[in-house]
Amino acid sequence: MFFGKGHSACYGCPLPIAVRNVLEALDGRCFVVNPTGCLEVTSSQYGRSAWGVPYIHSTFENAPSVASGISYALEVLGRENEGYVVVFAGDGATADIGVGYLSSMLHRNDNVLYICLDNEAYQNTGNQQSSQTFLGASTTTTPAGRVIPGKTLRRKDMIAFALAHGTPYVATSSIAFPRDLRRKAKRAVEFVGSKYIHVHCPCPTGWHFDPSKTVEVARLAYETALFPIVEFEYGRLVRVKKIKRRKPVEEYLKVQGRFRHLFKHPEGGRIISELQRIANENAMRFGLD
């Protein structure tokens, strides 16, 4: 068992789904580095560790640097064959707080598999917006009301960020497709250098939907093209997960409490059409239809 029973994640939490599928795909031959975040607080309290693989928790921002250090140490000691260095980081640690450290890791092209578990806000501290939060989402720092209709800024494009560093392998995946995630984890470790996988993880607690719908919401994000599932090798788009019949974004928005206000707010119509435009743009850019 690589990731144990008895961790204290919420009902229906998507993070353990992603973590165990990656660990099982890599046969547990991993040195896991984990910055602060939901995954860390639920799986690594003292005396209650849920990890069955070597694991280190560092501070919020420097997981990429710790991972680089481990990979260099393994190289110097001649122990590269013992396992892969894997980072499981949240979207806050990846896209906001640790973005500089991630940038230098990708720039040095260290031999690390970096997996971003994207639940689109700081859910650990109670749903504060991050740069991965979608436009129009109501969070505790961007509450929807008379002044603003939820988040007013756009989402940071982490795929383009990783590609801009010339990263050999960049992919996105979703917890709705564990087989796809397993294949991508296996494919990623065949590359030497930095690997970046962005995994979409819908959070029932922060996004306000029923815990049993986690997988359904993740699938809707893919089916509306708001979260495209793509794969780049050496900067070239090699594979996309095509959508059979693309759904309008409303279907994804109406199942979540954080977008509920969009259907009655005076600004709501404008935001929904903007999100639809983003979805159309994704579909065009990656050829999803």
Add this chain to the structure above:
Amino acid sequence: MRISLGAVSRPLESLNDKTGTWAVMVPRIDRERCIGCGECYMFCPDCCIEMVQEDRKRYAVVDYDYCKGCGICSEVCPANAIEMVEKVIE
């Protein structure tokens, strides 16, 4: 609790936490209908579903000591073999 040198956690100590006490609803698997596809095993966030091979039949078994009762397994089951029922506490 005694704290070890360097406060190092041992692997899989979480097994001492029986998170099954959180559950209100728990899954009940209909062995006749279970097709043994392993979908629920892959999606279970609490890693508490195991696939069991018996003669020719493969089916899923839930570890109720750790199941929090989120209901994901019953949503993803392609054979509709998992039903959520209220947990009975003895």
